[in-house]
Amino acid sequence: MGLIKEIKSKSFANGSVYLLHTADGLPVEVTDTFLPFYTKDAIGIGQNALKDQGLGSRAERWMIGVSTMSGCPVRCKFCATGKLKKWRKLTADEMVDQVVFIVNKHKDIYPTDSQEFKINWTRMGEPFLNVGAVRDAIRAIDLMYPNVHHYVSTVGIRNSDFSWIKDNITLQLSVHSFDEDQRDWLIPIKKMKLEEMGAIRTTSNLKTTVNLSLVREEDFNIEELVRIFPKEYFFVKLSPINPNDVSDANDISSGVITATNLV
Numbered sequence: 001m002g003l004i005k006e007i008k009s010k011s012f013a014n015g016s017v018y019l020l021h022t023a024d025g026l027p028v029e030v031t032d033t034f035l036p037f038y039t040k041d042a043i044g045i046g047q048n049a050l051k052d053q054g055l056g057s058r059a060e061r062w063m064i065g066v067s068t069m070s071g072c073p074v075r076c077k078f079c080a081t082g083k084l085k086k087w088r089k090l091t092a093d094e095m096v097d098q099v100v101f102i103v104n105k106h107k108d109i110y111p112t113d114s115q116e117f118k119i120n121w122t123r124m125g126e127p128f129l130n131v132g133a134v135r136d137a138i139r140a141i142d143l144m145y146p147n148v149h150h151y152v153s154t155v156g157i158r159n160s161d162f163s164w165i166k167d168n169i170t171l172q173l174s175v176h177s178f179d180e181d182q183r184d185w186l187i188p189i190k191k192m193k194l195e196e197m198g199a200i201r202t203t204s205n206l207k208t209t210v211n212l213s214l215v216r217e218e219d220f221n222i223e224e225l226v227r228i229f230p231k232e233y234f235f236v237k238l239s240p241i242n243p244n245d246v247s248d249a250n251d252i253s254s255g256v257i258t259a260t261n262l263v
Contacts, residue, residue, distance in 0.1 A: 003028060003097045014055045015063075020101065022070060026088055029081075029123045030098040031065035032105065034058045037115045062114040064102045066095055068134055069125025074155060074189045076174075078213065078252045080244035081124045090125070092136035099141055111145040121152040122172070126189075128157040135164060142168070153211070156192035165202040172209040172237075173197050177219035186215065198228035207235040214238065214256035 007019040007027070015033030022028060036056030071087025072079070099119060103111060111117040119141060121127045127134045138150050153172040154160065165171045177183045180193065202208055210229050214220050225236065241247060241255035 003094060003101060006101075017065075018101070020098070022090070022094060026070035026086075027084070028067045028070050028090065028094070028098065029065075030067060030102060031063075031120075031123060032102045033063045033065070035061040035063070037061055040116055058106060058109050059114055061116045061118065062109075062111065063118045063120055064099055065120045065123045066098050066137075067124035068095060068121060068127045068130045072125045073129065074126050074187060076155075077186050077188075077250040078215070078241050078244075078247040078255075080246050082246045087125070089130040089133060092133045092140060095133065095137035096140050096144075099144075112147050114147070116149060117145055117147050118149045118151060121150065126155060126157065127152050128154045128160045131160070138169065149205075151209075155187045155189065156197050158190055158192055160192075162200055162202055165204055165208075167203070167205060170204045170206040170209070171200070171202055172211050173200070174211050174213075176211070176213050177215070178221040178224045179219060182216070182219060194224070194228050198230075198234075201233060207233060210234050210236045212236065212238050213241050215241070215252055217256055220256065 003020045004023055005021045007021055009016050009018045014035060015031060017029060017031045020028045020030060034056055036054060037060040039056075040061060067090065069087050069089050071084035072081045073087055075082040119138075121134065134152070141148055141150075148168065150169045151172060152165065152169060153174060155174045162171065174187065175183070175194065175197070176186050178194065183191075183194075200208060210225075212220065229236070238257050240257045241252060243253055247253065
């Protein structure tokens with residue numbers, strides 16, 4: 001395996017996060033979480049909150065969060081990955097190894113036994129800056145676990161090809177503000193404008209997700225949301241900001257969404 005050493009981990013109410021090292025000693029983060037199956041139908045029930053204290057199990061929704069890089073060149077203003085001064089694209093094998101690492105932690109259940117087995121390409125790194133290796137890793141994982149669903153998140157790298165986002169692969173767009181100047185500050189890399197992102201169409205089994213981690217109330221604009229991201233093609237997700245050293249240094253101790261993740 002390319003990832004040969006588990007360095008440390010932290011457990012929370014519905015899963016764990018692991019720090020791994022690649023063979024050349026670079027840090028990589030991978031997460032292992034689960035939720036009740038009804039949370040999959042956020043669109044149908046009109047919200048994405050838990051009904052009660054029941055957290056479900058890996059037999060319902062099992063999600064593995066994969067890193068596509070060690071570190072990240074994007075350096076979003078509220079992302080702890082920005083603390084790392086160096087970054088490197090991971091190989092397809094290193095990404096697959098993250099999934100295998102988590103699966104091997106749970107001998108009591110196999111991914112094909114879950115009602116939903118999902119790979120979230122949402123941890124360290126920007127998938128579309130390493131898209132060739134990401135696509136190779138997805139193909140390999142599909143062969144290993146036939147019931148898998150992939151959820152690929154991007155800030156909207158310019159000139160990206162989205163034609164491969166189809167069937168069991170779903171796209172998430174990190175938007176975070178409808179003020180382009182604020183977006184440029186939050187996500188300091190050359191990227192697509194909102195209008196360009198709203199023109200994206202895929203043939204995924206699910207709608208494209210518009211992810212909003214809102215720092216200020218003025219970052220949200222319902223008229224622009226409806227105009228740019230029509231509900232026929234897009235699903236909106238409001239996410240909390242998880243405080244860390246980077247967000248604190250940028251005076252982003254919290255955002256508009258006050259809900260917190262399970263601990």
